[in-house]
Amino acid sequence: MTTxxxxxxxxxxxxRTIFRQLMESFVDQPWIRQLDFDRAExxxxxxxxxxxxxxxSDLIYRIPFGDEDxxxxxxxxxxxxxxxxxxxxxxxxxxxxYMELSRSQHPPKLPPVFPIVLYNGERRWTAATEIxxxxxxxxPLGDYSLHFRYFKLAENELSQEALQNIGNxxxxxxxxxxxxxxxxxxxxxxxxxxxxxxKQAVSLLINWFxxxxxxxxxxxxxxxxxxxxxxxxxxxxxxxxxxxxxxxxVEKGREEGREEGREEGREESQARIVLAMAHRGFAQDIIxxxxxxxxxxxxxxxxxxxxxxxxxxxxx
Numbered sequence: 194m195t196t197x198x199x200x201x202x203x204x205x206x207x208x209r210t211i212f213r214q215l216m217e218s219f220v221d222q223p224w225i226r227q228l229d230f231d232r233a234e235x236x237x238x239x240x241x242x243x244x245x246x247x248x249x250s251d252l253i254y255r256i257p258f259g260d261e262d263x264x265x266x267x268x269x270x271x272x273x274x275x276x277x278x279x280x281x282x283x284x285x286x287x288x289x290x291y292m293e294l295s296r297s298q299h300p301p302k303l304p305p306v307f308p309i310v311l312y313n314g315e316r317r318w319t320a321a322t323e324i325x326x327x328x329x330x331x332x333p334l335g336d337y338s339l340h341f342r343y344f345k346l347a348e349n350e351l352s353q354e355a356l357q358n359i360g361n362x363x364x365x366x367x368x369x370x371x372x373x374x375x376x377x378x379x380x381x382x383x384x385x386x387x388x389x390x391x392k393q394a395v396s397l398l399i400n401w402f403x404x405x406x407x408x409x410x411x412x413x414x415x416x417x418x419x420x421x422x423x424x425x426x427x428x429x430x431x432x433x434x435x436x437x438x439x440x441x442x443v444e445k446g447r448e449e450g451r452e453e454g455r456e457e458g459r460e461e462s463q464a465r466i467v468l469a470m471a472h473r474g475f476a477q478d479i480i481x482x483x484x485x486x487x488x489x490x491x492x493x494x495x496x497x498x499x500x501x502x503x504x505x506x507x508x509x
Contacts, residue, residue, distance in 0.1 A: 213230040253267075317349070322345050385398075
């Protein structure tokens with residue numbers, strides 16, 4: 194699925210369950226198992242240096258590790274080209290964080306910061322992950338040379354088989370973005386909803402895909418819609434089926450340039466979804482909420498199907 198990413202991707206990883214799955218499933222470090230994710234806290238960057246604060250595509254978490262804290266800095270990288278100076282950029286962000294922590298908290302020692310670059314681009318990642326690789330080696334400085342490394346997570350380097358075996362929210366996100374067919378996601382997302390305990394987190398993913406399928410981006414004004422929590426797998430199945438048909442109409446409208454035909458098709462699709470949900474016992478007010486119609490419009494569709502007008506009825 195080719196998509197244009199914005200801060201909506203950041204919105205996903207602001208969810209604590211999704212963040213935890215990222216760390217536990219994709220960061221192979223032994224200390225991860227000792228983190229108290231139940232008390233993980235996303236850091237408000239208002240106290241951080243202005244240049245650092247204004248980055249739209251990064252996140253900072255503070256997580257208890259025994260009696261101390263570990264900071265995790267995540268840079269979400271969606272540029273079409275790979276920045277060869279990424280190690281320098283990340284080092285600058287981490288140092289900026291340390292400077293602000295030292296000014297605001299005056300700790301006797303600075304906390305450990307684990308930097309992650311999550312790369313979503315299509316090109317192969319070629320940038321150095323170690324800052325020393327960007328510095329001339331002559332003359333040799335020995336113990337005084339600079340060393341810093343970030344953890345690289347490139348989605349296009351993950352095998353589909355490995356992602357399928359993981360089978361959680363984050364692996365589904367990564368797997369789905371490597372696929373072309375939106376329709377192929379339907380059964381996978383329904384299964385994921387049934388198996389995940391955190392319905393809010395998996396609903397967030399489902400709503401994210403709905404927005405991306407229609408708009409290729411997540412608009413800030415749509416963030417509230419991302420937070421809608423589904424109540425059953427049947428509700429998820431119905432909603433995704435509706436969005437799949439809607440996407441097909443959008444694509445057809447783009448190709449043919451016929452907005453009027455698209456609107457007619459949308460109305461036909463809504464009517465089919467309304468009748469299917471009514472047949473399965475959904476309350477009419479729930480149907481109205483899901484398909485974004487008024488209760489009167491839903492009743493009209495159901496009444497028309499239940500009591501169709503005679504074909505040869507005489508005009509009044």
